[in-house]
Amino acid sequence: MAQSNSKKLDAITSMDEDFAKWYTDIVKKAELIEYSSVKGCMVIRPYGYAIWENIQNIMNTMFKETGHENVYMPMFIPESLLQKEKDHVEGFAPEVAWVTHGGSEKLEERLCVRPTSETLFCEHYKNIVHSYRDLPKLYNQWCSVVRWEKTTRPFLRSREFLWQEGHTIHATAQDAIEETERMLNVYALFCEKYLAMPVIKGMKTESDKFAGAVSTYCIEALMHDGKALQAGTSHYFGDGFAKAFEIEFADKDNKLKNPHQTSWGVSTRLIGGIIMTHGDNNGLVLPPAVAPTQVVIIPIAQHKEGVLEKANEIYEALKVLGVRVKVDDRNEFSPGWKFSEYEMKGVPVRIEIGPKDIENNQCVIATRYNGEKQFVSLDDMLDTVKDLLENKIPQGMFDKALENREKHTYYCESFDEINKALEENGDGFVRAPWCGSEECEDKVKEATGISSRCIPFMQDKMARKCVCCGKDTDKVIYWGKAY
Amino acid sequence: MAQSNSKKLDAITSMDEDFAKWYTDIVKKAELIEYSSVKGCMVIRPYGYAIWENIQNIMNTMFKETGHENVYMPMFIPESLLQKEKDHVEGFAPEVAWVTHGGSEKLEERLCVRPTSETLFCEHYKNIVHSYRDLPKLYNQWCSVVRWEKTTRPFLRSREFLWQEGHTIHATAQDAIEETERMLNVYALFCEKYLAMPVIKGMKTESDKFAGAVSTYCIEALMHDGKALQAGTSHYFGDGFAKAFEIEFADKDNKLKNPHQTSWGVSTRLIGGIIMTHGDNNGLVLPPAVAPTQVVIIPIAQHKEGVLEKANEIYEALKVLGVRVKVDDRNEFSPGWKFSEYEMKGVPVRIEIGPKDIENNQCVIATRYNGEKQFVSLDDMLDTVKDLLENKIPQGMFDKALENREKHTYYCESFDEINKALEENGDGFVRAPWCGSEECEDKVKEATGISSRCIPFMQDKMARKCVCCGKDTDKVIYWGKAY
Numbered sequence: 025m026a027q028s029n030s031k032k033l034d035a036i037t038s039m040d041e042d043f044a045k046w047y048t049d050i051v052k053k054a055e056l057i058e059y060s061s062v063k064g065c066m067v068i069r070p071y072g073y074a075i076w077e078n079i080q081n082i083m084n085t086m087f088k089e090t091g092h093e094n095v096y097m098p099m100f101i102p103e104s105l106l107q108k109e110k111d112h113v114e115g116f117a118p119e120v121a122w123v124t125h126g127g128s129e130k131l132e133e134r135l136c137v138r139p140t141s142e143t144l145f146c147e148h149y150k151n152i153v154h155s156y157r158d159l160p161k162l163y164n165q166w167c168s169v170v171r172w173e174k175t176t177r178p179f180l181r182s183r184e185f186l187w188q189e190g191h192t193i194h195a196t197a198q199d200a201i202e203e204t205e206r207m208l209n210v211y212a213l214f215c216e217k218y219l220a221m222p223v224i225k226g227m228k229t230e231s232d233k234f235a236g237a238v239s240t241y242c243i244e245a246l247m248h249d250g251k252a253l254q255a256g257t258s259h260y261f262g263d264g265f266a267k268a269f270e271i272e273f274a275d276k277d278n279k280l281k282n283p284h285q286t287s288w289g290v291s292t293r294l295i296g297g298i299i300m301t302h303g304d305n306n307g308l309v310l311p312p313a314v315a316p317t318q319v320v321i322i323p324i325a326q327h328k329e330g331v332l333e334k335a336n337e338i339y340e341a342l343k344v345l346g347v348r349v350k351v352d353d354r355n356e357f358s359p360g361w362k363f364s365e366y367e368m369k370g371v372p373v374r375i376e377i378g379p380k381d382i383e384n385n386q387c388v389i390a391t392r393y394n395g396e397k398q399f400v401s402l403d404d405m406l407d408t409v410k411d412l413l414e415n416k417i418p419q420g421m422f423d424k425a426l427e428n429r430e431k432h433t434y435y436c437e438s439f440d441e442i443n444k445a446l447e448e449n450g451d452g453f454v455r456a457p458w459c460g461s462e463e464c465e466d467k468v469k470e471a472t473g474i475s476s477r478c479i480p481f482m483q484d485k486m487a488r489k490c491v492c493c494g495k496d497t498d499k500v501i502y503w504g505k506a507y
Numbered sequence: 508m509a510q511s512n513s514k515k516l517d518a519i520t521s522m523d524e525d526f527a528k529w530y531t532d533i534v535k536k537a538e539l540i541e542y543s544s545v546k547g548c549m550v551i552r553p554y555g556y557a558i559w560e561n562i563q564n565i566m567n568t569m570f571k572e573t574g575h576e577n578v579y580m581p582m583f584i585p586e587s588l589l590q591k592e593k594d595h596v597e598g599f600a601p602e603v604a605w606v607t608h609g610g611s612e613k614l615e616e617r618l619c620v621r622p623t624s625e626t627l628f629c630e631h632y633k634n635i636v637h638s639y640r641d642l643p644k645l646y647n648q649w650c651s652v653v654r655w656e657k658t659t660r661p662f663l664r665s666r667e668f669l670w671q672e673g674h675t676i677h678a679t680a681q682d683a684i685e686e687t688e689r690m691l692n693v694y695a696l697f698c699e700k701y702l703a704m705p706v707i708k709g710m711k712t713e714s715d716k717f718a719g720a721v722s723t724y725c726i727e728a729l730m731h732d733g734k735a736l737q738a739g740t741s742h743y744f745g746d747g748f749a750k751a752f753e754i755e756f757a758d759k760d761n762k763l764k765n766p767h768q769t770s771w772g773v774s775t776r777l778i779g780g781i782i783m784t785h786g787d788n789n790g791l792v793l794p795p796a797v798a799p800t801q802v803v804i805i806p807i808a809q810h811k812e813g814v815l816e817k818a819n820e821i822y823e824a825l826k827v828l829g830v831r832v833k834v835d836d837r838n839e840f841s842p843g844w845k846f847s848e849y850e851m852k853g854v855p856v857r858i859e860i861g862p863k864d865i866e867n868n869q870c871v872i873a874t875r876y877n878g879e880k881q882f883v884s885l886d887d888m889l890d891t892v893k894d895l896l897e898n899k900i901p902q903g904m905f906d907k908a909l910e911n912r913e914k915h916t917y918y919c920e921s922f923d924e925i926n927k928a929l930e931e932n933g934d935g936f937v938r939a940p941w942c943g944s945e946e947c948e949d950k951v952k953e954a955t956g957i958s959s960r961c962i963p964f965m966q967d968k969m970a971r972k973c974v975c976c977g978k979d980t981d982k983v984i985y986w987g988k989a990y
Contacts, residue, residue, distance in 0.1 A: 058634055060627065061588055062618065065581035067631050070646070073577050094556050098548035099582075099620075099651060099667055100604075105544055118610045121583075123620065125605040126655035126666075135545065137582075137606065137620070144543065148550050151541055163553070168582060168650075172609035183609075184582055 036368075038305050043249040044177075050299055051178045054308040054369050064176035064183030068292070071369065074316035075295055076186060080166060082218050082313060083188065083290070086210050092162040092190060097144040099167070100135040105143045109268040112142060115235020119171045121183075137170040142236065142261075142287055145191040146269035149283075153193060156275050159283060160194045160203070179296035180253075180507050187291035193283045195275065197262065200284035204260040207288040208241040211256035218313035219294065220421035221245050221301045222429055223255060224453070224502060226478030231462055234287075238262040244477045244502065246429040247300035250451025252477050252504035255297050258288035296507070301425050302393065308370030309393050311421060312413040319349040319409060320366045322359050324378030334382050338375060341406055347413065367392060372417050373409060393421045429453070438491055442472050442503075453477065454503040459490035467492050468503060477502040519851075521788050526732040527660075533782055534661045537791040537852050547659035547666035551775070554852065557799035558778055559669060563649060565701055565796060566671065566773070569693050575645040575673060580627040582650070583618040588626045592751040595625060598718020602654045604666075620653040625719065625744075625770055628674040629752035632766075636676060639758050642766060643677045643686070662779035663736075663990050670774030676766045678758065680745065683767035687743040690771040691724040694739035701796040702777065703904035704728050704784045705912055706738055707936070707985060709961030714945055717770075721745040727960045727985065729912040730783035733934025735960050735987035738780050741771035779990070784908050785876065791853030792876050794904060795896040802832040802892060803849045807842050807861030817865050821858060824889055830896065850875060855900050856892060876904050912936070921974055925955050925986075936960065937986040940971035947975035951986060960985040 036049035051057050056072030068076065084094075100123060107113045120136040138144065145163065153159060166188045176182050190207060194200040208225060215221045223243035233240035237259040245253045266272075266282035275281050302309035312318050319342055323335040335351050342349040352362050359376070366374055376388040387405055390397045391412060400408045432452030434445035442454050454474060458464060468491065469475045478501070485498045519532035534540050539555030551559065567577075583606060590596045603619040621627065628646065636642065649671045659665050673690060677683040691708060698704045706726035716723035720742040728736045746765035749755075755763045785792035795801050802825055806818040818834050825832040835845050842859070849857055859871040870888060873880045874895060883891045915935030917928035925937050937957060941947060951974065952958045961984070968981050 058631060060581050061585055061630060062581045062583045065583060067581070067627075068579040070576035070578055073579055076579075077577065093553035094560065095553055096551040096556055096559075096651075096669065098543050098545045098550070099653070100545045100548060102544055120610065121606045121618075122608040123604045124607045127601045127603065135604075144550075147544060148541060168579075170582070186579060 036305065036307060039248060039303075046303075046305070047296075047299060048178065050303055050308055050368075056295065056308075057178045062183075064173060066178050066182055068186070071316055072295065075298070075310070075314050076292055078314040078316070079218075079294060080188075083210075083214060084166075086214060087164050087188075087190070090162075090206060090210060092164045092192075095163045095165055096167070097138075097141050097148065097165060099138050101138055101141075101143055103134045103136065105147060106136055108143060108146075109236050109265055112236035112265075116140065116171075119173065121170045121172055138167075139169055139171045140287070140289070141165065141167075141169075141189055141191065142265060142285075143269075145193075145287075146265050146271060146285075149193050149266075149285075150269050150271045153271055153273050153283060155273055156195050159273060160192055160199060162190075162192045162203075164188055164190045177296075179292050179299070185291050185293070187289050190286070190288040192286045193266075193271070194285070195273070195281075195283060197284045200262075200286050201260055204239075204241055204258045204286045204288070207286070208243065208256070208258040211258065211288070211290060212243050214290075215243060215245065215255055215294075215297075216422065217418070218311060219298055219301075220311045220418045220425060221255070221297055222422060222426045224478060224480050225482075226480040226502065228257075228478055229462070229465055229476045229501070231465060232476060234259045236261060236264060238264065242478050244453075244504075245297055245301060246432060246453055246504070247297070247507070248303070248428070249300070250432050250505070251507055252453065252502075253293070253297050253300065253507045254477075255294060256288070256290040259286060261285040261287070302421055303370070306364070307368035309421070310370035310372060312372045312417050315370065315372050316348065317350050317366075317369070317371050318347050318413055319373040319375060320362075320371045321349065321351045321375045321377065322362050322366075323351070323353055324359050324376055324381075326353055326355075328379045330382055331377065331379060335377050338377065338387070338402075338405065342409060345406065345410065347409065363390075373412055375405075375409075391417060391420075393417060393424065436491060437488065439468075439471055442468075442474075442491065446472070446474070451505050455480075455500055456491045456503060457488035457497050458499055458501040459493055459495040459497045460499055461490075461493070464490055464492035472503070474503040474505055477504045477506065519788065519790060522731060522786075529786075529788070530779075530782060531661065533786055533791055533851075539778065539791075540661045545666075547656060549661050549665055551669070554799055555778065558781070558793070558797050559775055561797040561799070562701075562777060563671075566693075566697060567649075569697060570647050570671075570673070573645075573689060573693060575647045575675075578646045578648055579650070580621075580624050580631065580648060582621050584621055584624075584626055586617045586619065588630060589619055591626060591629075592719050592748055595719035595748075599623065599654075602656065604653050604655055621650075622652055622654045623770070623772070624648065624650075624652075624672055624674065625748060625768075626752075628676075628770075629748050629754060629768075632676050632749075632768075633752050633754045636754055636756050636766060638756055639678050642756060643675055643682060645673075645675045645686075647671055647673045660779075662775050662782070664776075668774050668776070670772050673769070673771040675769045676749075676754070677768070678756070678764075678766060680767045683745075683769050684743055687722075687724055687741045687769045687771070690769070691726065691739070691741040694741065694771070694773060695726050697773075698726060698728065698738055698777075698780075699905065700901070701794060702781055702784075703794045703901045703908060704738070704780055705905060705909045707961060707963050708965075709963040709985065711740075711961055712945070712948055712959045712984070714948060715959060717742045719744065719747060721747065725961050727936075727987075728780055728784060729915060729936055729987070730780070730990070731786070731911070732783070733915050733988070734990055735936065735985075736776070736780050736783065736990045737960075738777060739771070739773040742769060744768040744770070785904055786853070789847070790851035792904070793853035793855060795855045795900050798853065798855050799831065800833050800849075800852070800854050801830050801896055802856045802858060803845075803854045804832065804834045804858045804860065805842050805845050805849075806834070806836055807859055807864070809836055809838075811862045813865055814860065814862060818860050821860065821870065821885075821888065825892060828889065828893065830892065846873075856895055858888075858892075874900060874903075876900060876907065919974060920971065922951075922954055925951075925957075925974065929955065929957070934988050938963075938983055939974045939986065940980050941982055941984040942973035942976055942978040942980045943982055944976070947973055950975050955986070957986040957988055960987045960989065
């Protein structure tokens with residue numbers, strides 16, 4: 025295995041040297057995306073898209089298990105429709121793309137390319153919801169949306185991105201609030217179980233909630249560089265949209281009422297989250313559940329008798345188990361070059377098999393996230409790989425990410441403590457008492473450069489004083505710099 | 508079962524009375540689509556979208572088995588990029604939607620919403636294809652596209668529609684031509700095996716090919732009303748796009764060459780094809796492979812002891828087999844009402860189970876496409892249903908559709924024969940000798956109102972005379988009215 029140290033020549037920028045460059049190096053060199061000539065829009069390449077497909081498949085199952093159905097709405101919204109809900113249009117109009125011409129003709133009314141589809145769903149619900157028997161409608165849509173951002177970064181903020189948007193409508197406020205919470209929990213479970221990404225569940229402050237929502241719930245994750253990533257949101261709308269769009273239903277008591285609505289979404293941004301939660305200086309590190317290739321088998325001295333046969337035997341055995349596995353038997357690259365290649369691409373497990381291994385009825389199993397290598401008897405290979413993919417690796421990745429988050433979560437009781445913590449330990453989550461006023465929220469932002477992330481559901485209910493105004497409060501909030 | 512004749516009050520328009528209205532009645536009443544306030548764009552409702560998801564799942568497997576990978580390109584194309592290939596821009600520019608503003612700012616260059624993505628794929632291939640080792644790239648994309656049509660109809664012609672577009676690039680012309688043919692065969696196999704829709708495989712005439720293509724292959728199906736539906740196309744581009752976009756690769760002989768390209772697509776139009784191939788005056792008739800619900804179980808006298816239990820037992824047994832099955836145990840509707848409901852929705856198999864059936868250890872199995880009902884011993888129920896879904900129904904539906912097509916395919920040798928056949932038997936395919944000239948093609952259209960559909964791969968190579976000019980030819984072509 026002498027070749028195992030011959031790294032690829034074009035190593036990526038180190039994370040500590042330039043985090044932003046490290047990030048874009050990974051998205052390019054792991055072949056997740058390629059830039060296009062449309063500013064802020066990206067080509068999602070097969071390897072990147074396969075990660076998204078795996079995310080979609082798992083989530084789709086979770087959505088269907090919770091009773092949701094997929095639909096497809098038009099991608100265009102007439103300007104007059106967008107304007108029906110006042111807060112909503114104020115939030116979105118400044119950042120939409122406008123279609124003004126169809127062929128050579130000027131349109132009578134401009135159409136925006138959907139930045140989100142609340143207005144379209146409302147128009148549809150008005151057509152199909154008339155009685156309590158029609159409720160709830162639990163709809164979801166997978167599509168792309170457009171927001172005309174000034175500054176863009178692959179996966180994190182782009183002018184077009186892929187996402188899912190759930191839109192549900194219920195007879196009562198309670199049903200809608202339960203749905204809002206249910207879907208936030210689905211998101212949190214998905215992130216923690218399948219992406220090995222610990223998240224804080226909480227609520228956005230008034231100033232930070234979705235345009236048109238009564239309340240916005242969110243999950244927040246901490247990235248390697250100490251910045252926060254909003255990984256998913258779930259909004260409770262009350263009956264505000266229903267009133268604006270005149271959606272009414274005859275309830276059991278025969279009275280006409282406005283139904284209550286929710287919406288919730290996650291996007292390809294999650295892929296950015298995976299990169300910045302798990303990646304390292306050798307490249308991407310993928311959680312097994314969404315890795316396009318879970319195991320790569322690399323034959324050593326593959327020209328020697330029996331090596332390729334044994335590699336293919338292992339391949340077949342893993343494939344039967346449902347593992348996404350490949351053998352790389354290319355002649356033109358050394359094993360060491362291949363090691364680097366699959367490290368860059370974040371393949372969770374590498375199996376090396378050479379003549380000596382075969383002699384000893386063993387193979388080498390290397391784990392991407394922690395770099396560990398072990399000799400494993402070929403008799404135990406299947407059990408070992410299965411246990412790694414299903415338990416050890418996701419758990420290990422989650423623990424590592426959680427440890428990093430804990431290390432960069434600062435419990436502060438004053439401005440001084442906040443500034444000191446950030447200065448000494450770098451960016452991170454600041455968990456601090458807050459009186460709940462927008463004024464204090466603004467002042468913290470001014471004084472420290474960090475902004476509110478969320479009011480966590482997990483509160484400790486201790487009597488303390490707001491870091492800003494000093495008023496008594498038992499409420500804590502997370503602050504941080506955000507992507 | 509006295510209630511079985513109590514049809515729903517709002518029956519659909521009869522096919523013979525008004526075919527177009529029959530069609531729109533079905534798309535609305537089977538809850539496939541709903542109109543939106545954006546002209547020519549539709550809401551695809553859960554039942555309609557589930558059909559599309561089933562189509563996607565089967566096709567995706569077929570695409571992956573033939574080595575293709577999914578990617579995602581931006582939805583916008585800068586005007587200058589669209590203009591790079593002359594024929595292509597001429598074909599598409601008149602029918603694209605133009606984005607001119609982002610937020611409140613006017614864009615420096617207009618962007619069109621993709622009507623198809625050849626230009627984007629070419630731009631990407633120019634970036635990633637440099638050597639023969641990089642070839643072929645076999646990419647596919649699932650997305651929505653926009654074409655600013657004047658006249659629109661749900662699924663058949665809408666301003667936005669969902670589709671897949673394959674885009675591949677190869678080292679040699681031969682490889683690209685083989686790919687073009689391979690994917691046409693995949694489409695034909697899909698339509699015939701999974702949609703039970705017989706298709707003619709052939710080639711478009713010069714005047715009818717895709718903008719920018721060297722040749723366009725297609726599959727054509729005949730609808731109930733005798734009109735033809737182009738159900739899928741596969742294009743061979745030669746190296747025209749590669750030259751226009753300056754895509755070059757170093758071949759094995761170290762010479763720089765232009766690669767050869769293809770593209771191929773099918774869309775939600777297939778759902779329109781299903782409706783008009785199999786539907787009847789009771790509503791939709793779905794092929795089992797893509798039916799969201801394959802079997803519906805309707806308990807008769809469900810308040811009687813043991814009926815619901817037995818219905819649920821059947822449900823569980825079918826579910827374990829992987830059948831998409833549901834029990835409709837709603838109290839507020841009679842069995843007869845439910846029969847009509849699921850006939851409208853085209854559910855392939857209905858199982859009725861009542862107290863007398865249970866006494867006799869049997870159930871009634873009704874088959875949607877031919878209306879047949881049979882008593883089946885509960886011991887044979889699983890085998891019977893499985894055989895119906897996998898063999899008898901798809902085969903029966905295919906045979907019925909083929910019979911209809913044969914009945915409406917007219918073999919003609921002269922203008923007179925064409926006009927007579929159409930007058931006596933109604934619209935249909937006209938299979939007739941053609942010399943191959945565009946002039947004759949135009950004259951046939953003028954004289955008979957039908958246009959060329961395709962030059963079929965299956966030729967009989969008999970010596971005959973062109974129906975128009977009378978020149979000797981051994982070539983036949985299909986003519987017809989097209990959707």
